[in-house]
Amino acid sequence: DALRQCFDPEIPVNIVDLGLIYDLTIEEAGNDKYRVDVKMTLTATGCGMGPTIAADAKSKIEALPAVESANVDIVWDPQWTPHMISGEGRKILGLD
DSSP: OGGGGOBOTTSSSBTTTTTOEEEEEEEEEETTEEEEEEEEOOSSTTOTTHHHHHHHHHHHHHTSTTEEEEEEEEOOSSOOOGGGSOHHHHHHTTOO
C-alpha cells in the first residue's frame, strides 16, 4: 500500500499499478522491526526520474512504523512492457 503512493511524475498511475515492482522481500531485523528490499524497474531505460522515484519508494517504506530500513534497487530484467500495467492502471490511462 505504501508503494501505491509513489508515482512516476509523467504518468498518473502509481508504480505498483504500472507494474514497475518486480520483487519485494521482508526480513526480520529484530525488535519487531523489518528490513525491506525492493527490485523495481522503470518504463524506459533513459528515464531520468529513476533515482527520484526509487528514493520516494524508499522513503514511503521507511515511514512505516514496523520498518527499520529499506533498499530499493532499479533493475532492467525483465524489460518493462505496457502489458505489465494492472487492470486498474489500464482504466486510469484509458487503455481498456
